[in-house]
Amino acid sequence: xxxxxxxxxxxxxGAFISALVGIGGAIVMLPLLLYVPxxxxxxxxxxxxxxxxxxxQVLFATVLGTLLHHRRGSVDxxxxxxxxxxxxxxxxxxxxxxxALPPQALLATFAVVATAAGGAMxxxxxxxxxxxxxxxxxxxxxxxxxxxxxxxxxxLVGSGTFVLAPAFLHLLRVPTRITIGSTLGVAVFAALAxxxxxxxxGQVPLGPTLAVLVGTVPGVYVGAQLSGRLSPGLLRAxxxxxxxxxxxxxxxxxxx
Numbered sequence: 001x002x003x004x005x006x007x008x009x010x011x012x013x014g015a016f017i018s019a020l021v022g023i024g025g026a027i028v029m030l031p032l033l034l035y036v037p038x039x040x041x042x043x044x045x046x047x048x049x050x051x052x053x054x055x056x057q058v059l060f061a062t063v064l065g066t067l068l069h070h071r072r073g074s075v076d077x078x079x080x081x082x083x084x085x086x087x088x089x090x091x092x093x094x095x096x097x098x099x100a101l102p103p104q105a106l107l108a109t110f111a112v113v114a115t116a117a118g119g120a121m122x123x124x125x126x127x128x129x130x131x132x133x134x135x136x137x138x139x140x141x142x143x144x145x146x147x148x149x150x151x152x153x154x155x156l157v158g159s160g161t162f163v164l165a166p167a168f169l170h171l172l173r174v175p176t177r178i179t180i181g182s183t184l185g186v187a188v189f190a191a192l193a194x195x196x197x198x199x200x201x202g203q204v205p206l207g208p209t210l211a212v213l214v215g216t217v218p219g220v221y222v223g224a225q226l227s228g229r230l231s232p233g234l235l236r237a238x239x240x241x242x243x244x245x246x247x248x249x250x251x252x253x254x255x256x
Contacts, residue, residue: 008215022180052203059191069181086147094155101251113248120166121240176232
């Protein structure tokens with residue numbers, strides 16, 4: 001199997017999960033690119049090429065996913081516009097600060113926040129109102145604060161949009177389907193900044209990137225379609241499992 005074909009398949013898998021539950025695809029794509037190719041006899045990607053590919057795939061997947069979810073009324077544009085600028089500003093500042101912090105401290109911070117986010121997803125959902133869209137009805141200052149926390153994680157360790165879903169659900173009381181679509185909308189901004197930076201520094205390999213984008217299109221479409229058909233409770237359960245896996249992986253790396 002060629003590298004391009006295999007990367008296209010990985011792009012399809014990452015895009016499907018991203019569009020299905022609205023979580024940033026980097027936490028899925030990066031491990032796939034780093035650890036799976038050697039399992040099938042292909043050369044592994046180095047960390048720079050892997051992060052470059054993941055950034056490009058996440059950008060493409062979040063843009064397409066946001067558009068598809070928006071078509072069915074599952075994106076709160078006001079929420080996106082309140083959270084994304086705060087997240088971007090915090091990400092830039094945290095990225096500067098991160099250079100002065102030890103790697104173990106960064107990983108510990110990520111592990112603790114991921115554990116809290118995963119635990120929040122298992123909280124009872126009795127207070128959630130799924131039958132009313134409630135687009136535009138949320139606490140603006142709290143939305144900005146959520147953006148700051150998420151952006152700080154992105155700047156420190158390169159991933160943090162996974163905290164948006166539990167925060168939107170349990171703090172802002174946003175319905176599940178709108179949470180998924182709006183999370184993708186916010187993730188577009190983080191992915192755009194990362195992709196521009198990676199491209200400018202030559203970390204986005206052209207051939208594999210085109211292959212991963214080709215695989216992303218059907219993955220996003222199928223994931224978005226299935227997301228619209230699954231129950232909100234099942235979508236929340238899938239999110240909880242995915243975030244918990246991320247937290248466990250972080251603790252494994254930290255304690256090892």
